[in-house]
Amino acid sequence: MAKSFLFGTFFLLIFNLATAQIQNEVLPPYNIKTVTFVQNNQNAVPVFELGSGFQFQFDDLFGNEANYYYEIIHCDYNWIPTNIPKNEYLQGFDNQRIQNYTNSFNTLQIYSHYNLSIPNQFTQQLRLSGNYILKILNDDKEVVFSRKFMLYENIATVPLQIKRARNVSNIEYMHNLDFAVKSNTITFQNPLKNIKLSLFQNGDFHTEIKNIKPQYTIGNDLIYKYDTETQFWAGNEFLYFENKDIRVASNFIARVDFSTDIYNCLLYTNNARANTTYTQFEDINGNFIVKNTNATNNEVEADYAWVYFSLSAPTFRLNKNIYIGGMFNNYSLSPEYTMEYNEKKGVYEKAVLIKQGFTNFKYTVADNKGIVDNANTIDGNFYQTENEYTILVYYKENTGRYDRIIGKGTANSLNIIN
Structure with a gap:
């Protein structure tokens, strides 16, 4: 009997280890845009002090006020869910519907804007520091997309x-x-x-x-x-464009096309900077600011535009992809942000739907497995x-x-x- 019990326990342990899954982020579908953590009214890298509040925001371009739910999973250093019961790391409940959402106003691209505050009336507190996965679920409790965030205790200094x-x-x-x-x-x-x-x-x-x-x-x-x-x-300083007034061509926007249902912003062609000298100019380290100059509530009054990127990189010969990335898309390496080579023009091109404002971006070289090649980056590496x-x-x-x-x-x- 004892041997049978020990064998069963050992088998269960091996089974649990085998089924423990690393929690990779699930990329959002096409209709989910401008996914960001916000703290102190600014888009933030998702590292927050334990006990502080923050928001998680995103837009659904279907604009149909769909129901979305959230689940919070505590993970270890390697992003494998811990065995700690949920009531030990979370005071209250998750698996609740996100109740704070608003439809866009005065925009050509309709969308519903969702804002999840942590803490809230259901999730009063996250009690433990560490790695967390925030999962957004649909009515069928299927994962639509997920994002990582981290909570830290301020009991060690890192000079x-x-x-x-x-x-x-x-x-x-x-x-x-x-x-x-x-x-x-x-x-x-x-x-x-x-x-x-x-x-x-x-x-x-x-x-x-x-x-x-x-x-x-x-x-x-x-x-x-x-x-x-x-x-x-x-690396090099981030590139940027600014379309706070979405009808005006300025700050690296060559022209604005009004002929389609929503605005098209065509950027000037960027030249690869790897073989040039370093040029200093201000950036916001990959971040972005949603802003409509003519609006009072940017969250729901800022519009979307098709932004046309083009890149001249005649010496690029690697059998790898070039991606457009920044905090606006969580540095995504998905096909939606993969540039395509236009043989007729001799440039790489891509159109991306982005919410208006001020947006930092960069060109990232990576293979199909998502391994980034910063040594051979398009815009070079400069210690300055x-x-x-x-x-x-x-x-x-x-x-x-x-x-x-x-x-x-x-x-x-x-x-x-x-």
């Missing part, structure tokens, strides 16, 4: 400094993150095993650096002074580029049940040193 690459061959092209992890509250247990990190640039998780161990310790301080393991390709870097510190005690995020560090490469 962070951006330096030029340590190896001479890449000193002109890469940024190196030099940092430490310190805490006056926690005495770290076995930091080589229990401390994990996530490093990312401009809120783009496609180029995230993970699984970096402390190089050495000084007392309770963990020191990371690697030469190559914590390096990012510096201004980027925003974020480090999250995960900690799981020897007897811990989940990966806490105990601290967050940020730095800007404007303050780069040699």
